[in-house]
Amino acid sequence: MLISDERLALRRRHRSVRRRLSAGQQWLHAEAVRRFFLASPLAWRSRRIAAYLGVDGEVNLRPLLDSLQRMGKLLALPVVERSSYRMSFFAHRLEAPLTRNHFGIEEPAPGAPWINTRALDLVLAPLVAFDDQGNRLGMGGGFYDRHFGALPERLRPLLVGVAHEVQRADALPAAPWDVPLDGILTEAGWRAFSPRLGL
Numbered sequence: 185m186l187i188s189d190e191r192l193a194l195r196r197r198h199r200s201v202r203r204r205l206s207a208g209q210q211w212l213h214a215e216a217v218r219r220f221f222l223a224s225p226l227a228w229r230s231r232r233i234a235a236y237l238g239v240d241g242e243v244n245l246r247p248l249l250d251s252l253q254r255m256g257k258l259l260a261l262p263v264v265e266r267s268s269y270r271m272s273f274f275a276h277r278l279e280a281p282l283t284r285n286h287f288g289i290e291e292p293a294p295g296a297p298w299i300n301t302r303a304l305d306l307v308l309a310p311l312v313a314f315d316d317q318g319n320r321l322g323m324g325g326g327f328y329d330r331h332f333g334a335l336p337e338r339l340r341p342l343l344v345g346v347a348h349e350v351q352r353a354d355a356l357p358a359a360p361w362d363v364p365l366d367g368i369l370t371e372a373g374w375r376a377f378s379p380r381l382g383l
Contacts, residue, residue, distance in 0.1 A: 190357050194321055198313040201350045202241035210244060213348055216371035218248040224374065225382060226342075227255075230305040234260040234273050234341070237282075237290045242310045243346050243370075246278070253278055260299045263291045264327060271327040273299045301331065304341040309365070311345045318364040318377030319356040320345050332363045342366045342380060 205213070221227055233252060238244045249259055260273040264285050274296040281293040309328055313321040322328055332340050343363065349370045366378040376383045 191321060194353060194356065195312050195323070198321070198351050198353070199240065202312075202348055205241060205348060205350070210241075213371035214244040214247050217243055217245070217346060217369055218251060220369060220373050221248055222251060226306060226344075227252075229382070230257070230342075232258045232260065232299070232304050233306045233308065234262065234299070234301075234304050235308040236262065236310045236346075238310065239289055241348075243348060245308060245346065250278060258299075260304065261290075261292050262327070263296075264289075264325075269325070269327070271331045273301060273304065275299055301335065301341065302339050306342045306344060307332075308344055308346050308369075311347055311351065313351050313353045313356060314345050314347055314365065314368050315353045315356045316375065317355070317358075318366070318368075319358050319362060320365050321353070321356050326361075329361055329363050333361055344369055344381070346370075 235245050235249055236242070237246070253259060259276050261276045262271050263274050264271050264287070274292040276292045276296060280296065282290040283293045285291050309320065311320045311322055320328075332343060343366050345365045345368045347368060347370050349372045352370075364377065366376070367381045367383065368375045368377070374383055
């Protein structure tokens with residue numbers, strides 16, 4: 185099987201598993217992720233944090249983002265440019281207006297301040313599947329890999345995947361352009377893949 189075919193099959197399988205989680209399970213997982221993150225050194229060490237607003241069964245980060253905003257952290261969300269298919273980050277407060285992009289994903293409305301990726305300390309990234317080697321399988325658009333792959337590793341913010349434990353795969357087929365995760369956070373806790381994470 186070609187890597188592209190294998191990735192497509194994995195995406196279908198893990199998205200289906202993620203969608204089958206009940207509203208109660210989703211709430212418990214979001215709360216567990218919030219607690220684990222706030223108990224980690226990253227909660228006080230990271231001042232500028234990029235995240236995402238969950239769709240399609242992804243872990244809901246709003247409870248965590250609410251806590252981080254109250255702690256005075258600068259929050260940012262990704263914005264995808266439709267014409268160039270490039271991703272950038274823009275500052276966001278939870279009470280600020282949002283708009284939906286052509287994928288149906290909420291992002292900051294026009295006028296939000298742009299944030300240089302190099303100024304970010306940490307990025308909480310969505311994913312479809314992950315493995316214990318730090319490989320991340322996204323939705324297939326390549327936005328995160330293109331965006332972070334364009335930066336030298338020493339200039340990249342920490343990249344932490346957030347997922348449900350059921351999204352773990354035994355081993356994911358990795359491509360040369362894939363940017364590995366520094367760590368993963370699920371309702372079961374942390375997995376560190378890089379000493380940069382400092383956990």
